[in-house]
Amino acid sequence: EDFTFQFNPSLKYLQLIFDGRQLKPTTGWTVSPHKNPCLIRERDILGLGDNSTKTTIPPSCLVSIYAENSPHTVPNLSYSVPLKGVQEQMEIIINRPLRTMSSSDSGYSQALNISNLDAILTYLKEGNFPSSSWQDLGLKLGLNYDTTLKNIESNYSKVEDCLRECIAKWLQRADGVDAKGGATWTTLAKALEQCDSGRPSADHIIRRRKLRKSVDRSQNDEHELHD
Missing domain, CATH: 1.10.533 (Death Domain, Fas)
Known part of the structure; x- marks a missing residue:
């Protein structure tokens, strides 16, 4: 889902916080960013499409999300990721359903x-x-x-x-x-x-x-x- 935001001028980066307290249960799920801290810098976003940099791919932070094969795993993940570096308080909500397998799968x-x-x-x-x-x-x-x-x-x-x-x-x-x-x-x-x-x-x-x-x-x- 798209959203708009403004950078905090004193920080000049956007950071995704993955270790915050979750309001909904996440039992059996793991959410792991591929780099820590998970930062996207203002200059990289503003440079998108700039002829001098020839950058056409938006900056990103890869995140792995997986669930344990356990009866205790909650069926639907709702994971809050607060954003640091924006002027107004904001968070991203990751929603993911648990995909189950049939009993006939070997x-x-x-x-x-x-x-x-x-x-x-x-x-x-x-x-x-x-x-x-x-x-x-x-x-x-x-x-x-x-x-x-x-x-x-x-x-x-x-x-x-x-x-x-x-x-x-x-x-x-x-x-x-x-x-x-x-x-x-x-x-x-x-x-x-x-x-x-x-x-x-x-x-x-x-x-x-x-x-x-x-x-x-x-x-x-x-x-x-x-x-």
Whole structure:
């Protein structure tokens, strides 16, 4: 949702506060900014569209939101993020429903979240996946090129960091991730198999997670839809 604000002239930055007291229960949920403090400076906002800087992508702060697979997790998250650096008191409210899985879903298709990020990056490294192919993988996973992937490319200079943020956005189910099957080991292996340089990593994940049967079934289902 869009909103308007004015900077506090004595601070010249906008800070999102994530450690404030919450009025509504957040049991089972974790909200984590990717940088601390989470700042957006006035000069970066005012420089948007400036011909001298050639900046066309708005500054941003990436935030990971995930829920525990627990019966105690509250079904709807309402998380308040106060803003520091504005003239009038203001806060952003993050609203997110809990997405549940059917009882028929087996282990290989269970949804992944940001807590799986390290394991995924480890598997990709063990499978010799080239970090330089992060955009190709992101597209196969359902991320939007014009917004999400370009934003990552603008914010990070190293391909290793770009790959990490790409996987993080996938784990957050950004853009069209759910339309591609969501964030699961199966959909990750399938996307890697579709990348020119991703087959070794796909095979590695399939072996480690014992996915061959599920990946084969997923591919057969897709072929049936296209026939």
